């Protein structure tokens with residue numbers, strides 16, 4: 001039984017006006033929008049075609065050096081969030097260019113970063129005292145507050161090097177816990193040989209007395225050659241997941257958790273002719289096509305993803321993936337943060 005007691009609308013409005021100077025407001029006029037039954041979409045689905053993006057990314061080198069820019073990046077902004085530097089409600093994405101001979105100077109910040117290499121060779125990133133040479137498809141992490149700089153070996157035959165950056169900038173902005181520091185030198189000190197982390201932690205081995213001491217994976221480059229080999233093997237053994245294809249998480253090998261505490265990263269293979277069932281989850285997803293061609297269908301739109309294209313699917317929007325050819329897709333989202341905080345949801349069908 002509903003009981004409607006109290007004053008009429010005009011008296012209520014007068015009441016709201018009298019509490020307003022106290023910096024107070026009634027919850028009951030706002031409760032349903034503050035706590036909706038299901039997420040209200042933030043942002044829209046969108047695709048950035050690499051063929052469209054690439055010429056502008058390359059042109060940026062004629063306008064500014066990596067050194068002057070600090071990071072020469074073109075931000076991918078969700079069309080419904082222009083001016084926010086956001087691709088989703090919680091994440092940032094951009095396309096970074098480094099030319100032969102350049103250095104993007106060392107700094108550190110509380111935001112975590114990931115790189116997904118799109119094209120080129122000969123560039124390295126140095127994270128927390130170790131360099132790694134990056135190859136297309138490699139997934140590289142830069143944990144919170146680790147010194148990092150990037151460089152590209154001189155020699156114009158090496159050509160431009162381009163990768164996608166993903167950062168949790170809006171998430172840290174939400175908590176207002178952003179700190180940054182510039183290194184006193186352009187290149188931070190290298191303290192370990194190239195390949196050290198992968199050998200120590202990524203070979204099915206761990207140093208005998210090693211104990212997980214960090215929120216992040218001790219591996220910071222997950223080379224695509226290894227990832228691709230695992231996917232190929234997987235695709236020969238058993239059926240793909242009906243909603244997601246052959247999908248794997250990038251993992252912290254020490255504790256089985258995600259590679260980073262704020263950004264979840266996955267890689268999936270869709271066999272030729274495969275179509276997923278409808279899937280949705282509370283994390284907004286950013287897809288990067290690596291191989292083949294994939295049709296992403298979401299909210300009545302279809303996006304044909306060619307290699308190196310980027311697409312965003314806002315959280316809780318149902319979508320399907322269809323692969324006319326065998327395809328590989330990288331994906332990142334804030335799923336890991338939602339899981340740790342206890343509110344991640346997904347639905348199939």
Ligand code: 1HN
Nearest residue numbers: 071073094096113148165167
């Ligand atoms: C950053 O440090 C990088 O290290 C890339 O490559 C993009 C965007 C905003 C703030 C810091 C990098 C960034 C960034």
